[in-house]
Amino acid sequence: MDDRDRVLTRIRGSLGRTEAPSREAARADLSARIDDTPPRPQWEATRVERFTERLEAAAGSWAGVADREAVPSMIAAWLGEAGEQPLGMAPHPLLTGLDWSPLTTPQTDLDNARHWHTAITVGYAGIAETGSIVLPSGPSRPTTPNFLPDRHIVVLSIGDIVDYMESVWDRLLADGPLPRTVNVITGPSRTADVEQTLQLGAHGPRQLHVLLLQD
Amino acid sequence: MTDAASPTPRVGLFVTCLVDFFRPRVGFASVRLLESAGCDVEVPAGQTCCGQPAYNTGDLSDTRDIARRVIEAFAGYDYLVAPSGSCVGQIRQYPTLFDEGSEWRRRADELAGRSYEIMAFINDVLGITPPEQGFTGRVTYHDSCSGLRQLGIREQPRRLLGGNAGLEMVEMDERDTCCGFGGTFCVKYPDISTRMVDQKAESIERTGAETLLGGDLGCLMNIAGRMHRRGQPVKVRHAVEVLAGMADEPAIGEEEQ
Amino acid sequence: MAVSEADFRARARKALDDDNLQAALAQAKGGFVDKRADAILDLPAFEQLRERGRQIKDHTLEYLDTYLDEFEQNLNSAGGQLHYAADAESAREAVLRICREAHARQIIKAKTMAGEEVGLNEALEAEFETVESDLGEYIIQLAKEPPSHIIAPAVHKTRGEITELFDTHHHGRSGGPLRETPDLVNEARGVLREKFLGADIGISGANFLVADTGTITLVTNEGNADLSTSLPRVHIAIAGVEKLVPSMQEASSMLRLLARSATGQQITAYTTFITGARREDELDGPEELHVVLIDNGRSRMLGNDYREMLRCIRCGACMNHCPVYSAIGGHAYGWVYPGPMGAVLTPMFRGLDKSSDLPQACTLNGRCQTVCPVKIRLPHLIRQLRDDAFEQQITPATTRWGIRGWAWLARRPRLYTAVTGLAQRLMSRLGRGSVRRAPLAGAWTAGRDLPLPGRGGTFQQQWQARQRSGQDG
Ligand code: SF4
Numbered sequence: 023m024d025d026r027d028r029v030l031t032r033i034r035g036s037l038g039r040t041e042a043p044s045r046e047a048a049r050a051d052l053s054a055r056i057d058d059t060p061p062r063p064q065w066e067a068t069r070v071e072r073f074t075e076r077l078e079a080a081a082g083s084w085a086g087v088a089d090r091e092a093v094p095s096m097i098a099a100w101l102g103e104a105g106e107q108p109l110g111m112a113p114h115p116l117l118t119g120l121d122w123s124p125l126t127t128p129q130t131d132l133d134n135a136r137h138w139h140t141a142i143t144v145g146y147a148g149i150a151e152t153g154s155i156v157l158p159s160g161p162s163r164p165t166t167p168n169f170l171p172d173r174h175i176v177v178l179s180i181g182d183i184v185d186y187m188e189s190v191w192d193r194l195l196a197d198g199p200l201p202r203t204v205n206v207i208t209g210p211s212r213t214a215d216v217e218q219t220l221q222l223g224a225h226g227p228r229q230l231h232v233l234l235l236q237d
Numbered sequence: 238m239t240d241a242a243s244p245t246p247r248v249g250l251f252v253t254c255l256v257d258f259f260r261p262r263v264g265f266a267s268v269r270l271l272e273s274a275g276c277d278v279e280v281p282a283g284q285t286c287c288g289q290p291a292y293n294t295g296d297l298s299d300t301r302d303i304a305r306r307v308i309e310a311f312a313g314y315d316y317l318v319a320p321s322g323s324c325v326g327q328i329r330q331y332p333t334l335f336d337e338g339s340e341w342r343r344r345a346d347e348l349a350g351r352s353y354e355i356m357a358f359i360n361d362v363l364g365i366t367p368p369e370q371g372f373t374g375r376v377t378y379h380d381s382c383s384g385l386r387q388l389g390i391r392e393q394p395r396r397l398l399g400g401n402a403g404l405e406m407v408e409m410d411e412r413d414t415c416c417g418f419g420g421t422f423c424v425k426y427p428d429i430s431t432r433m434v435d436q437k438a439e440s441i442e443r444t445g446a447e448t449l450l451g452g453d454l455g456c457l458m459n460i461a462g463r464m465h466r467r468g469q470p471v472k473v474r475h476a477v478e479v480l481a482g483m484a485d486e487p488a489i490g491e492e493e494q
Numbered sequence: 495m496a497v498s499e500a501d502f503r504a505r506a507r508k509a510l511d512d513d514n515l516q517a518a519l520a521q522a523k524g525g526f527v528d529k530r531a532d533a534i535l536d537l538p539a540f541e542q543l544r545e546r547g548r549q550i551k552d553h554t555l556e557y558l559d560t561y562l563d564e565f566e567q568n569l570n571s572a573g574g575q576l577h578y579a580a581d582a583e584s585a586r587e588a589v590l591r592i593c594r595e596a597h598a599r600q601i602i603k604a605k606t607m608a609g610e611e612v613g614l615n616e617a618l619e620a621e622f623e624t625v626e627s628d629l630g631e632y633i634i635q636l637a638k639e640p641p642s643h644i645i646a647p648a649v650h651k652t653r654g655e656i657t658e659l660f661d662t663h664h665h666g667r668s669g670g671p672l673r674e675t676p677d678l679v680n681e682a683r684g685v686l687r688e689k690f691l692g693a694d695i696g697i698s699g700a701n702f703l704v705a706d707t708g709t710i711t712l713v714t715n716e717g718n719a720d721l722s723t724s725l726p727r728v729h730i731a732i733a734g735v736e737k738l739v740p741s742m743q744e745a746s747s748m749l750r751l752l753a754r755s756a757t758g759q760q761i762t763a764y765t766t767f768i769t770g771a772r773r774e775d776e777l778d779g780p781e782e783l784h785v786v787l788i789d790n791g792r793s794r795m796l797g798n799d800y801r802e803m804l805r806c807i808r809c810g811a812c813m814n815h816c817p818v819y820s821a822i823g824g825h826a827y828g829w830v831y832p833g834p835m836g837a838v839l840t841p842m843f844r845g846l847d848k849s850s851d852l853p854q855a856c857t858l859n860g861r862c863q864t865v866c867p868v869k870i871r872l873p874h875l876i877r878q879l880r881d882d883a884f885e886q887q888i889t890p891a892t893t894r895w896g897i898r899g900w901a902w903l904a905r906r907p908r909l910y911t912a913v914t915g916l917a918q919r920l921m922s923r924l925g926r927g928s929v930r931r932a933p934l935a936g937a938w939t940a941g942r943d944l945p946l947p948g949r950g951g952t953f954q955q956q957w958q959a960r961q962r963s964g965q966d967g
Contacts, residue, residue, distance in 0.1 A: 025588075026578040029735065029789040034559050036797025042559035051557065052740055055549040060747045061539030063760070080763065113777070132777050136691055152761040164777040165724040169717050187749070191742040199572060200707050200742075202779050203724065204767040211717040212763055213679060215630035215646060217518070217653050218525045221679045224629055225686065226717025226764065252953050254904075258918055259945065261953035280957050285904040291897050293858060293877060295884030299901035306905060382859035415817045419857025424937035426855050428507050431941025432821040433857075462942030465928045490945030492927035 062151065062186055069150045070234070073183050076153025077232060080209025081222060084232040090116060093177055096233055098124040100175070101140065110138035114162040116177065117142060132164055141167035145178035145232070147193065151186050154208040155232065158194060158201040165203050174210075174227040181237045246363075248276040249314035251307070251328070251352075253321045254286035255454040256475075260489065263454060266481035267320045267355055273481075274365050276316075283310040287324040293420050297334065304331045308344050316362070317352040320477050321453050322384020323420075325354045329387070354384055355477060356452060360393040366400045370482040373403030377446035378476070379437070379460060381453035382415050394452055394476050401479070409440040418459040434463040441471060448488075450476040461489040502851035505826040514652050515823050522649045526814035529758025530865065536760060537750070547751045548869040550744045551805035554705075554736075555796060561705040561738045562787075568708025572770025574783040582612035585788045589697070589730055590617060592784050596728045598622055598695045604712070604719035605631050606699030607644050607808055608732045608788055610830040611843065614697075625689045627718035629682055636663050642824030642832065645756050645810035650823050653678070686718075696722035696780065700733035701807070702748055703785070706741045709769045710785065713752065713762040720764055729768070729780040735787050736804040742767075748807060751867035755809040791843045800875055803838050805868040812862035812872055818855060827852060834862040834872040841879055850888045853879035911954045922949045 023031070034040055065072045074084055087096050101109075111117045111128035122128065128142055135141070143163065147156040155176050159165045168174060184190060187206070194200055211226030222228055248271055256263045264280075271278045288303035307328065311317045319325050329349040335342035359365055376398070384390040398404055417423060417433025424430075437460055441449055449464075449471050451457045461473035472488035487493050509515055534540040554561055566576045577592075579585035585608075593601065601618055605628040609615065615635075618624040626635040630648035634641055636659045641647030648656070657673040660681055698719050702711040710731050712719045723729045739745050745767075753759045772779035795804055813819040813833025824832035828849065831839040837852040846853075853876045862872045883889045903910050924932055928943040935944055950956055 025580045025584050028580045029578045029793060030559060030562065032789065032793035033735070033796060036793050037556070037559065042563055043557060045560060045564060048557040048560045048740070052553050055553050056546050060546060061537065061543040063536045154761060159776060159779060161775045161777065166778045169720050169724065187746045188743055200709060200767065200769040202768065202770055202773055202776060205720065206765040207763065208761050209763050212715045213629045215633065215648055216656055216675045216678055218522050218646070218649070219675050221675050223683065224679060224716035224718070225627065225683060225721055257953040258914055259947045261950065261956050264953040264957070283907045285907055285910045291901045293880065294893060294897045295880030295882070295889060296897050296901065297881055299898060302905055303901060382857070386860040386864060413861065415857050415859035415861065417817065417857065419859065422857045426506070427937045427940040428510055429818055429821050429855065432510055433817050434942070458945050459942065461945050462928065462938070465943040466941065490928035490943065493948045
């Protein structure tokens with residue numbers, strides 16, 4: 023008997039059976055136990071207001087952008103004088119199709135990502151409940167730019183903000199199996215491991231800036 | 238009383254072993270308080286202890302024996318009332334000692350349903366506020382864990398004590414933290430227990446209260462003993478002493494006249 | 495695990511006398527409690543959420559075999575591989591085998607309590623350069639200590655101690671001035687960044703495993719788990735079989751509970767959902783994903799009176815609210831799981847005879863149960879372990895016979911009244927008011943004076959006397 027059989031046999035033994043019940047039986051028991059709608063935070067503000075309020079509470083920053091053509095200049099303004107190079111971006115059509123002339127065009131070669139000072143990515147969704155950005159991995163959304171650079175700028179369409187995390191799963195699963203990684207990011211990296219004092223920029227980005235794109 | 242059949246509730250007082258041994262006046266204060274609230278009070282013979290020391294040491298067979306005796310002794314009373322949330326918490330556990338469907342289980346359930354901590358009984362069941370006893374001074378209150386979490390006793394003692402206009406209640410910080418008594422815990426792990434009660438003594442000190450009140454003698458003796466060792470001059474009493482107008486007698490650990 | 499299970503009392507004594515530890519514990523205590531209290535304000539239905547959490551976990555445990563099958567199938571179709579481990583040794587073996595087959599040289603680890611439980615670090619360190627990436631874990635790795643808290647492993651370390659560790663290990667100097675937190679965090683960031691980039695294997699735990707998608711959920715605030723699981727070529731996740739939840743819907747509810755209970759956040763900075771290995775059209779991500787599922791005693795718990803302990807989501811709230819934990823810290827508990835959850839899990843995993851003090855060193859005050867996000871009746875389980883210890887004669891004979899003797903007396907009311915009456919008479923004559931010392935009361939008087947009873951007799955004696963005189967009169 024290998025470990026798999028051994029463990030599963032013991033589990034079934036403890037549950038008093040020799041064969042696992044069907045998934046349908048399991049689902050039926052679950053829906054008898056819990057309501058469809060989980061208890062979740064409620065708010066009075068609009069969805070976007072809640073999103074930006076929670077984002078700020080998590081030490082993230084944001085700015086509104088009227089249209090995508092304005093993204094490069096907004097980024098240039100936010101980066102300011104200091105240390106914006108090297109600049110990298112995810113190979114997302116929304117970004118690669120832009121005229122980056124206020125800046126040098128950001129790199130997309132991931133082999134260089136470890137040297138990027140700032141990375142620009144495109145959010146798949148925002149979650150109003152928590153002020154989170156959702157970044158599922160895929161050809162236009164590699165994972166490492168979300169974590170390696172000091173600063174992370176995310177372009178997010180206002181229309182992609184949903185109330186709760188559950189809606190993100192509905193959307194993603196409608197397209198098939200989940201992507202390899204879904205990063206739900208809420209503010210910059212932080213640690214409280216030294217004397218329980220909050221310190222930003224532990225391993226991931228020290229700053230998270232969201233550009234909210236009007237539809 | 239809502240029960241029309243017995244307009245004068247017949248109360249069996251469960252004295253508790255600690256009150257019996259260390260502080261009988263809490264028992265007398267309880268009798269006085271219950272009588273003035275219109276109860277017929279008796280002290281059923283045959284009671285010793287609720288069995289908690291055995292239960293919390295894992296000695297279930299002895300606990301069961303003791304439980305049977307308590308069930309017998311308090312049969313026929315409208316209520317079992319005790320000046321201790323901890324003992325009432327234990328009595329409410331009795332049903333778990335007996336097999337479901339058994340006669341003892343039924344009797345244990347029945348007793349658990351009419352057993353009350355004294356201040357919860359007066360406030361919640363009788364709905365009475367004892368008359369002003371003229372107590373004055375700055376007081377802080379220790380919520381014992383079993384009363385607080387097993388029985389939900391928090392506001393009742395404060396409401397009853399509020400009948401004394403001259404009593405100023407100052408809440409301590411970390412008021413829902415255990416004092417480190419824990420029954421046999423305090424003698425099994427004296428080092429840890431002492432650190433815990435020390436922190437409680439400090440919380441009490443920060444209130445500037447002259448008197449500490451509470452509803453469980455075990456915790457009160459623990460805290461009084463530590464404060465006495467620290468040289469902290471706070472009087473410690475069971476709350477029923479104040480409610481029964483007996484707060485002019487020596488406090489816990491104070492020299493008797 | 496370096497710490498031995500024997501001699502809880504000695505370790506507790508040492509902890510109480512350790513000024514650095516006491517300072518660190520004092521600093522941590524209120525912080526965790528207040529943060530959690532604040533975090534649940536945004537969710538007035540938190541109690542209903544706790545009930546939901548408990549139902550979700552109970553349900554999953556009841557159908558664990560079904561969900562394990564489902565998880566395995568979905569993990570496989572996403573390109574991941576599942577390995578079962580019946581016990582700690584086979585868990586270590588499974589991980590080592592994967593590392594060897596991948597020709598690993600450098601390993602980067604994110605925090606995993608399951609890994610701690612099976613003693614993974616020592617096994618890895620013997621063969622590979624292994625570095626912890628969670629800042630707290632890194633600190634205690636340098637100090638060569640086990641974690642003292644499941645969420646904040648270095649909570650027992652002061653800034654002074656961390657300064658000294660970093661000075662020694664990063665700069666080969668000692669006795670330097672106290673350094674500021676940003677400076678220390680920054681330095682660790684720089685040192686560890688190289689380790690992330692150089693590692694060929696990343697090892698993580700898993701907070702939840704989602705059956706119907708084959709997904710692993712990881713939560714961190716530092717981002718270390720993400721770097722550990724996206725840069726190296728191979729990702730190994732190690733988790734207990736009880737980590738399953740049915741779907742992403744339930745995972746979302748559980749995450750709301752976990753973040754609020756653990757760190758007092760509404761969500762952690764990085765909440766990551768990993769489903770399989772790198773896809774063909776992807777530019778980054780590990781080529782291999784292995785999930786090692788450990789039993790190590792869990793299947794036994796599933797069938798005994800401690801099943802509800804398998805609901806535990808390792809949030810640490812119980813220890814944050816435990817007055818014993820906050821007096822002695824985590825190391826005194828002697829193994830990887832401290833506090834109330836450890837007082838149940840350690841006897842389960844290591845044997846009650848080897849950890850007999852843990853369920854006893856508890857006042858049963860019940861605060862842990864009121865904060866546990868999955869409503870585990872911790873005091874009930876701890877007390878139940880005392881039943882087991884009593885029955886299996888693990889409880890010391892003196893205690894057992896002491897309690898039996900006392901119970902014998904308590905069952906004989908007349909004798910009881912006579913004996914307590916006599917004892918009370920003797921005791922009341924030891925002094926006036928309180929005494930500093932009394933015969934047979936050494937454990938009480940070690941830290942407290944003993945309030946003496948008055949001289950009028952026990953309540954029973956006085957009451958009976960009054961009844962008699964009442965009747966006479
Ligand atoms: S027992 Fe409950 S409170 Fe303690 S770590 Fe587990 S889930 Fe959290």
